[in-house]
Amino acid sequence: KAGVTQTPRYLIKTRGQQVTLSCSPISGHRSVSWYQQTPGQGLQFLFEYFSETQRNKGNFPGRFSGRQFSNSRSEMNVSTLELGDSALYLCASSSMAGRGQETQYFGPGTRLLVL
Amino acid sequence: QKEVEQDPGPLSVPEGAIVSLNCTYSNSAFQYFMWYRQYSRKGPELLMYTYSSGNKEDGRFTAQVDKSSKYISLFIRDSQPSDSATYLCAMSAGVTGGGNKLTFGTGTQLKVEL
Numbered sequence: 001k002a003g004v005t006q007t008p009r010y011l012i013k014t015r016g017q018q019v020t021l022s023c024s025p026i027s028g029h030r031s032v033s034w035y036q037q038t039p040g041q042g043l044q045f046l047f048e049y050f051s052e053t054q055r056n057k058g059n060f061p062g063r064f065s066g067r068q069f070s071n072s073r074s075e076m077n078v079s080t081l082e083l084g085d086s087a088l089y090l091c092a093s094s095s096m097a098g099r100g101q102e103t104q105y106f107g108p109g110t111r112l113l114v115l
Numbered sequence: 116q117k118e119v120e121q122d123p124g125p126l127s128v129p130e131g132a133i134v135s136l137n138c139t140y141s142n143s144a145f146q147y148f149m150w151y152r153q154y155s156r157k158g159p160e161l162l163m164y165t166y167s168s169g170n171k172e173d174g175r176f177t178a179q180v181d182k183s184s185k186y187i188s189l190f191i192r193d194s195q196p197s198d199s200a201t202y203l204c205a206m207s208a209g210v211t212g213g214g215n216k217l218t219f220g221t222g223t224q225l226k227v228e229l
Contacts, residue, residue, distance in 0.1 A: 004158070031215050033215055033216070033217075035217075035219075041221070042203070042219050042220065042221035042222055043159075043203065043205075043217075043219040043222075044219075045216045045217065045218070048215050048216060050215075055215070056215065056216050058216070090158055090159070092158075092217075094215055102215055103161055103164060104161075104215065104217060105161070106151075106158035106159045106160070107158050108156075108157055108158045109157075109158050
């Protein structure tokens with residue numbers, strides 16, 4: 001089974017621009033979560049989508065948004081980029097069979113550099 | 116104060132040593148405890164998954180959870196250079212407690228030297 005894929009793997013943007021990142025979950029997985037990883041803050045939860053609906057949201061400003069499509073693929077968008085948005089953005093998928101805490105499988109991430 | 120605290124290291128040990136990695140947490144709602152390993156330029160991969168208090172062993176890895184002390188540990192026996200990575204603890208209140216959200220420690224960087 002193919003793992004979680006994320007595109008692009010690397011991205012360089014300038015302040016004020018916007019960016020869209022894409023995530024394809026493991027086949028059959030319906031939940032997609034996004035995390036931001038920085039050296040200072042570690043991994044921080046951005047949001048989770050399940051069946052095209054946002055189920056949970058972390059403590060990030062409204063510039064960070066996402067969506068999920070009917071095939072479970074997900075995109076996240078960051079508008080009006082700031083230098084502090086430079087990070088590794090990780091996507092994780094899980095099957096959501098409805099038991100306990102579902103195991104989350106992470107993709108390789110998209111490394112975003114904001115200049 | 117962060118919900119999950121983890122010593123960032125770096126931690127350097129000789130090959131064959133026993134490694135102890137730890138996290139403390141403050142949220143009593145956490146019931147599910149995980150350890151992830153992350154190699155440089157890769158996404159985290161799940162190593163151990165534990166529900167509630169107790170021990171779990173898988174090969175050279177042992178995870179311990181003490182909910183009364185809000186303290187979790189990962190032990191690596193007979194450490195190998197291939198174990199050199201960043202180890203992240205992660206916790207969750209479970210699907211009914213907050214969706215599929217994981218709260219992570221900042222990670223401990225481990226280097227196992229020949």
